[in-house]
Amino acid sequence: MKTLKLLTVGVLFAAVLSTPWTTQAADSKDTKKKYPLTTCLVSDEKLGGDMGDAYIHKHEGKEVQLCCKSCLKDFKKAPATYMKKLAAAEKKAAK
Numbered sequence: 001m002k003t004l005k006l007l008t009v010g011v012l013f014a015a016v017l018s019t020p021w022t023t024q025a026a027d028s029k030d031t032k033k034k035y036p037l038t039t040c041l042v043s044d045e046k047l048g049g050d051m052g053d054a055y056i057h058k059h060e061g062k063e064v065q066l067c068c069k070s071c072l073k074d075f076k077k078a079p080a081t082y083m084k085k086l087a088a089a090e091k092k093a094a095k
Contacts, residue, residue, distance in 0.1 A: 036093035040067035041082045042074045059083065 038047055040054075045067040047054040054065040057072055059079055064086065066072060075082050 033090075034093075035063065035065055036089040037065065037086070040065070040071055041085055042071040043067055062086070 039045060040047060041064060043066075047065055047067055052068075054067065055069045055072065057064045057066060057075070059075075060083075062083070064075065064082070066075060
């Protein structure tokens with residue numbers, strides 16, 4: 001009985017210690033791509049600069065980061081133009 005208790009404690013202890021490693025391994029696979037631009041697609045202002053955090057918009061399932069919500073109006077006027085710019089940046093980042 002004492003051996004069974006000792007074995008159970010050992011298994012539980014190993015499980016608790018290994019949990020951070022499995023979480024870290026899943027994070028290190030980098031399943032989410034890093035956004036390729038550091039500037040706004042519309043205004044070319046720095047993202048996360050003086051205006052605060054970037055405004056994130058989903059366009060046809062793709063993440064677009066703008067410096068502020070007011071740039072969304074201009075983005076919606078010509079989204080194809082800005083999406084080409086984003087695609088070019090993604091292609092450059094993949095190299």
